[in-house]
Amino acid sequence: MHQGNHRDHEGAQKLFDLIKDIKVAMMTTADPDGKLYSRPMWCQDADEVGDLWFFSKLHSPKTAEISKDNQVNLAYSDPSAQTYVSVAGKAEIVTDQAVIDAKWNESLKTWFPNGKDDPEVALIRVHPEKGEYWDSPNATMLHLYGYVKAAVTGESPKTESAKVDLR
Numbered sequence: 001m002h003q004g005n006h007r008d009h010e011g012a013q014k015l016f017d018l019i020k021d022i023k024v025a026m027m028t029t030a031d032p033d034g035k036l037y038s039r040p041m042w043c044q045d046a047d048e049v050g051d052l053w054f055f056s057k058l059h060s061p062k063t064a065e066i067s068k069d070n071q072v073n074l075a076y077s078d079p080s081a082q083t084y085v086s087v088a089g090k091a092e093i094v095t096d097q098a099v100i101d102a103k104w105n106e107s108l109k110t111w112f113p114n115g116k117d118d119p120e121v122a123l124i125r126v127h128p129e130k131g132e133y134w135d136s137p138n139a140t141m142l143h144l145y146g147y148v149k150a151a152v153t154g155e156s157p158k159t160e161s162a163k164v165d166l167r
Helices: 010-020 060-067 097-105 106-110 139-153
Strands: 024-030 036-046 052-057 072-078 083-094 122-134 160-165
Touching: 010 036, 010 052, 010 083, 010 122, 010 160, 036 060, 036 072, 052 060, 052 083, 060 083, 060 122, 072 106, 139 160
Parallel strands: none
Antiparallel strands: 024 036, 024 072, 036 052, 052 122, 072 083, 083 122, 122 160
């Protein structure tokens, strides 16, 4: 897979800044029939090049789906900050124990009670290819302004949004 630095692209740093504090992403994969499935995933890490990491059980529907079709989508949402991010990319299953050890933290025992040495512990690494974000810097003021603008002019306010090529 492409190992370039996803953070070097125009708009990428803003996208990564928006998701750095959002800990749960909805990961969408496709089953062999092409049906889409989404599930919440705890975002373990966004590394220095911008790859996104998630712990998973090695034998699960999502890892089987990624093995057949590695295209995934991640949706991040922080409604209180009016921040929304979508990231599309290619996923791979990582079982390297040294990488698992490096990314492990004890709070993961909630999902993996046998610890990091459990053979069912794996990582999903997502290499982002494209992203899009919608951001309102001050949600309360935007909502108030939007209500007034809509009432007076019939137009809704604009939020900042951008598409980002991360390849």
